[in-house]
Amino acid sequence: MPFALGLRIPLLLGLGLTVAGCAHYAPAPLPEAAPLAPALAAIPDLPARPLTIGDVAALAVARNPDLQAARTRRGVAEAQLVQAGVLPNPSLTGAILPLLSGAGSVPAWNLGLAQDIKSLIVLKPKRRSARDSLHQVEADLLWQEWQVAGQARQLAADIVLGDRLRPMLEQAYALMAKRQAAGRKALEAGNSTLATLAPSAVALQTARAALLQQDQALLANRHKLNALLGIAPEVVLPLADAIDLPPFQPTEIRAMLATLPQRRPDLLALRAGYAAQDEQLRVAILSQFPDLVLGASVSSDNAKVINGGPNAQIGLPVFDRNQGNIAIARATRAQLNREYAARLATVTGEVGALLAEHAQIALQLAATRHDLAEARRAADRAAAAFAAANLDERAFVDLLGTRFSKEQEAMTLEIALIDRQVAIQTLIGADLPAVDTLGFPDPGTAGAAR
The missing domain is CATH 2.20.200 (Outer membrane efflux proteins (OEP))
Structure with a gap:
């Protein structure tokens, strides 16, 4: 009995120390209101000037709600790494x-x-697998930041170019409305016919539709940009009238295609995931022993x-x-290997296709701008001839409509060109955080040192 009493005391002490070192529960209530900035004043460190495209991209990376949620996955992966090393x-x-x-x-x-x-034998490969999984989460997060920054650049550029296009559409609508009003007065005075008035009416409706469509597109892009930045939709974000994108050199970009596997976060994430699965295969093989x-x-x-x-x-x-788990681990590793190869092929193809589209649109834009200069001169001559009663209403309206159509066509092509440029620079990471900021070794070379 004395031995039993002596045994009970250390057991009770050990139990007390164990309970004292345990984690404790604390509630974490869900937010009651949407975390959207209701006004510009609610955004910390916002410059007191119109924002450049670079400012908008940086703001999106810092404030995007989806990115903020995704960053919590790193904490989960870190906790899993801790657990794997226990x-x-x-x-x-x-x-x-x-x-x-x-x-x-x-x-x-x-x-x-x-x-x-x-459990001690498989401890090291489990720990390495958890570390590779953490690297995968970090690389995935950086890739998501690239995507958000690219979307912010594209939306901001579309808004800036759309704002440049709108005054021309307003001018076309105002001019056509003026011609329509003058034609109606002439019709009421018996100096014109419905056939003469018809071209002005058609041109007016066309100009009105273009203006309304542009307003809808601008409002939709502003709402998308606000959502990307975590700002309430009614807030108007001031943007500078400049397209400050990184320098664009197609020749250099084509030369960089060979190094994409070392610079693209999504590819590094896949490689880290492959390395983690490779360690899981090691665990499965070691676990076959009794x-x-x-x-x-x-x-x-x-x-x-x-x-x-x-x-x-x-x-x-x-x-x-453990033959079943070994077969599953081998098949999963083979699947990840093919997924990486498929992504690598897609990456190279995407950049090459976008470069070809950019070159084609650049040629089309140059040709359209050449035609636009001629359309402007023809419209100016038509205005002078119409004022001198040397040109009829239909020909005058047709020449004006041609000029405004060319203006809109040129701006549409310019927007398409900028969109391709932003997409390419997002895919290659131009002026975006480099993968060396992740702070972990390349999984392809790290595996050899294990």
Whole structure:
């Protein structure tokens, strides 16, 4: 009995220390209101000037709600890395067996301590797999930041160019409305006919439709940009009238295609995921060996006879040799290998296709601008001829309509050209955080050093 009392005291102390070191629960209530800035004044560190496209991209990376949510995944991956590095606990067994009958004089007791050896064998590859998974999360997050910055650049550029186009559409609508009003007066005075008035009416409706469509597109782009920046939709973000994109050199970009696997975060994320799965395959292969539990025990019977010594428990791999998990791990690794190869092919094809589209649109824009200069001169001559009564209403309206159509066509092509440029620079990471800011080695080279 004195031994049992002596055993109880350290057990109680150990239990108390264990409880004291445990984590405690604390509530984390969900937000009651949407985390959108209701006004420009609610955005911290906002420059007191119209924002450039670079400012908008930086603001999007800092404030985008989806990015803020995605960044919490890093904390989960870090916690998983901590868990993967924790040593497995040994197991302690004990029992007190009071004497019920027989020749004994004291209660029997036993005490044992054991450790699972196989869990120690797979500890290192599990830890490496968790570290690679953390690297994958970090690279995925950087790729998402690239995407958000690219969307912000594109929307801001579309808004700036749309604002430049709108005055021309307003001018076309105002001019056509003026011609329509003059034609109606002439019709009421009996100096014109419906046939003469029809071209002006058609041109007026065309100009009105173009203006309304442009207003709708501008409002939709502003709403998209506000959503990207975490700003309420009714807030008007002031933008500078400049397209300050990084320098664009197609020749240099084509030369950079060979180094995309070392610079694209999504490719590095896939490589890190592949490395993590490769470690999982190591874990599955190591786990095919028998379960092994080593320990020691001491016991006393009812006659105070004390026995002690080591003990071992070995699993017999008769039926389960972990062959199923090994096959799953191998197949998963092969799947990730092909997914990486497919993504690499897609990446190269995307950039090459966008460069070809950019070159084609640039040629079309140059031709349209040449035609636009001629259309402007023809419209100016038509205005002078119409004022001198040397040109009829229909020809005058047609020449004006041609000029405004060319103006709109040129601006549409310019927007398409900028969109392709932004897409290409997003895919190659122009003026975006480089992958070396991630702070982890290339998984393709790190695996050789393990």
